[in-house]
Amino acid sequence: MKLVLVAPPWNNLYRPSIQVATLAALASEGHGDPITPVYAYLDWFEFAVGSLGCSPEEFVTVYDTIGEELYGLGVGDWIFGGALAASGAQGEEAARAEYAAFLREHGVAEELVTRVLGLREVAPRFAAELAGRLVATGADCFGFTTSFSQLVPALAVGKAIKDRAPDRLVLLGGANCDRPMGQAVMHAYPFVDAVVQGEGEGAVAAVSAAGSVADLTAAPGLVLRHEGALRVSLPTVQPATSAPVPRYDGYFERLRALPWSELITPQVALPFQMSRGCWWGEKMQCTFCGENGSGMVYRSKPGRQLTETLRTLTERHGVFDTYAVDTILARNDNGLSALADAEVDITTFFEVKANLGPKELGEMRAAGVTMVQPGIESLSSGALKLLRKGATSLHNLRFLVICQELGIDAQWNLLSAMPEESPGMLEEQLRLIPFITHLAPPSTVSKVRVDRYSPYFEKPDDFGIALRGPEKKYQYIHSGRDVDRSALAYSFEHEQTVRQADDAEMLALRRRLGARVGLWKKLHGQSRFSFRFGPEVTVLHDYRPHVGTGRYVLRAGDDQLFRSLVHGGRLMQAVGQVSEMTGTTEEQVHETLRTWAKRGWIHLEGKRGLVLALRDGMRDELGRALELRGESAQR
Template sequence: MRLVLVAPPWNSLYRPSIQIATLAALATEGRGDPIGSVYGYLDWFQFAVEALECDPEEFVTVYDTIGEELYGLGVGDWIFGSTLAAATGPGEEPAREAYAAFLREHGVADELVERILALREVAPRFAGLLADRLVATGAECFGFTTSFSQLVPALAVARAIKDRAPERLVLLGGANCDRPMGQAVMEAYPFVDAVVQGEGEGAVAAIAAARSVADLAAAPGLVLRHEGALRVSLPAVRPAETAPVPRYDEYFQRLAALPWPGLITPHVALPFQMSRGCWWGEKMQCTFCGENGSGMVYRSKPGAQLTETLKTLTERHGVFDTYAVDTILARNDNGLSALADAEVDITTFFEVKANLGPRELGEMRAAGVTMVQPGIESLSTGALRLLRKGATGFHNLRFLVLCQELGIDAQWNLLSAMPDELPEMLEEQLRLIPFITHLAPPSTVSKVRVDRYSPYFEKPDDFGIELRGPEKKYRFVHAGTGLDRTALAYSFEHEQVTGAKTDEAQMLTLRRRLGARVGLWKKLHGQSRFSFRYGPGITVLHDYRPHVGTGRHVLRGADDQLFRSLVHGGRLMQAVAQAGEMAGRSEERVHETLRDWAGRGWIHLEGRRGLVLAVRDSMRDELGRAAELRGEHV
């Protein structure tokens, strides 16, 4: 059966879809009919620019904002929803007015709201044109990948296909179709013939090899309509190493055909995957995390495949920036050491756990890791325990110090309003922030959500949570009548009904102060400097942090020894003993020095450990520091 895979809006313009590219690569292994790939989000980008007669450079920003920043309001889905709700919804004009008011309530600027309304107006025409193009391929089956804001765009195009060619099969897969959401999609939208739950390789291989729908009865992970009901085949969990290297040829062909390829091409990064699932989640799932859905079981490719995969991708496409889609970097055999030793100028990105030390981060930077997303979430150890992060404030601060030192861009988020949060957890972060403005600030400050598959959702009573139903955005995203939005939704409204008793007015004030202080942190970061350099028997400290910096200081003798012992973290008992012995000071006098340094924000004290918050400026380049740190043992 001939199959065409489609990546709908709002996939990042700068990332070819690894989902359809991995599945399309199965065709090169000789499994059934050819598999085509269509990058519908690039088609949408060009169509929208021309339909709205807007500046393409300006629309790149609009596209990125909708796809990345406004996902939580359902904007990307709502834009494509008019044809789905036309028969049973409230009517188009009331729908537009209600949603515009919803967006403005959430702080979306009027100019952007007007652009969103204009995009909604032209989206049905785009869906029809793309459906015409897909039907003209002669393919018998069309498969849409869906995650984040891709579900309703996929449904809009799928419906247009069925209007034109009812005999063709349309199926959906991806995060929005994981159990039980996929079955809910089929019940809500009868024109969808099937969904793929879990990993798609087995189902796609079966479709490509099938001669008719009857051949798909046993396809793993496929939910099919059968005699008025849904027939469900359980998904198969496959070894990670069986997944082929993605095939991105069609993405680059479509990119080259854009009238303005220079807007996107210089910023493209090639996605790859080394593992599936989450090894930390298998052990202790973070309370708020539903990211892996039902696919938590961790599987990783042998580390030796990392260099081989990246060389294959970069040589094939001439792009040297890459992007790991793994939920978490493998603990041991991750291939970074071999990549660091390879003579290639590849840069890459990984999601990592934030308790990595100097040696691990040095190795990452030497391997070309220039951006990371660490699961920091908070700088309060108490809050991190509530979130079951398996890290402390000490770990997170050390991570940020090392990233600043090595030139690694740390992209992280700050969470609050988790169940049982206490005022002191917010207050300690408010006290800390003025001392760390030289370190990378969080991208966002937000309240903890309750997402499907997370412990908060699966066992709300354990956390004193009462679920209040789907988030409000789903009333707009799935606007038809008679729909089970609870089954379709991923994020849910909630309220804490038992647990720690706090003054809600006080907590709200503290959270607002935290958000404002992070906003100031972002403004000050570019001008904030807190660094040190080693000399022969001295350390020179340069403290030019806005509002708290005290200028240049020279540390000698025991103070130099004490400071050095806490660089990248050290045990206080050992550091105090060494400094006291060197200078003949009592332990109490050394502790007085530590308290003074902590008061100035030179060091962070937590339990039995201390951490210098300044960043070493060795006057070497970042790779030189990385090579040095790779040899350290902590």
């Protein structure tokens, strides 16, 4: 079958769709008929600018906000819902008024609400025009990748295709179609002919090679509408090596043809994938995480393929910024050492576990990793234990310290309101934050959600959680009367059935935490806390707003004690060495540690301590990375 794969809005403008590009690359390996990728989100960008009559510079911001920040309110999906509704003019007017009120209740600015309403009005015309162009290609099957806010845009275009050409197949895949959600989509939207549950390579290869629908009844992971019923084939777990290097030629061809492409091109980063699943989730899944769905089993490509993949992508497309879509960086054979040795000017991003040490982070920076998303989630060890993060507050603080030293942008979030959270967990973070304003603040502070596939969702009783149905946004996204929103939803309303603390007290503490993080963000740019080593002396510069104590010179035992806790050290060993060197008692050394902890110079946790100041070694970040990696900066 001739197959067209569509990446609908609201895919990130600056990222070619790795899902579409990877599956399209199967055709270059000789599997079946040609596969054509369509980057419809770039078409939508051009269409919306023209239809709204706004400047492209303004709409870039609107698009990014809807796609990246307002997913939790269902905005991107709702905009395309008008193409599916059959409620008439009066019903549409009521739907617009209700949803606008919903957005205002959640603090969305009036100007943006107006833009959302305007986009809803023009989206059906876009879906119709795109469907017309797709049908004109003569393709037999149209496949849509759907994750985050892409489901309803895909449905809107799919319905328009079936209205024009009922004999063509409409196929959906991606995160919104995993396990029961995919079959729920087919029940709710009868024009969808098939969905792919799980990974798509096997199913897409089968579609491409098929001569007719009858050839698809056993395609792996495919749920097919066949002979009046749904024919379900179980998905298969693909080895990571089965995925070809994505081909992004179609994205760049469309981008070059896009007016105002200069607004997007400088920020483009090429997605790639080295692994699937999560090795930590296999061992102990984080309580709130439903990200991997049915694909938790961890599989990784050999590390040597990292350099090969990035060379292929960057040389083919002339873009040196790259972006790993892996859930988590491989522990051992991850290829970073070879990439660092390659001495190329490629930059990249990885999601990582936050208990990485100096050597690992030094290697990452030497390999060109300039941005990471660590699973920090909290600065309270007690809360981290509740979340099953497998890390402590000291691990997370050490990670932030080293990233700041190396110029690695750490993008992280702070979570609260998890089951069994105590006032003490919030209070310890409130006390800590004024001392770490020189470190990267969290992007957001939010309550823990209950998402499908997470332990909170799968076993709510184990955590004292009562599920109360899908989040409210789904009544706007899927507005049909006979729609089973519980089967379609990914995020759910919930309440805790076991009260561990006074609700009013916890609410007040969470509000204080949010306010303190807001102040952290404001102060971060002016906060300075660093030290420099001399031969036998350390000079400390403490200019953190509100808590800074100025300049200090540490000598003899204080110098030795401070050095022993840089990037973390064992307290017993440090205290013993300083006591022996200076002849002071161990209690006197412990008193020094307590004084430093009160000043926020160090963080103490159990048997370990960590200097919170940043080393200002008068070297560039790469030189510092090479030092931490264990190499000489002089090569």
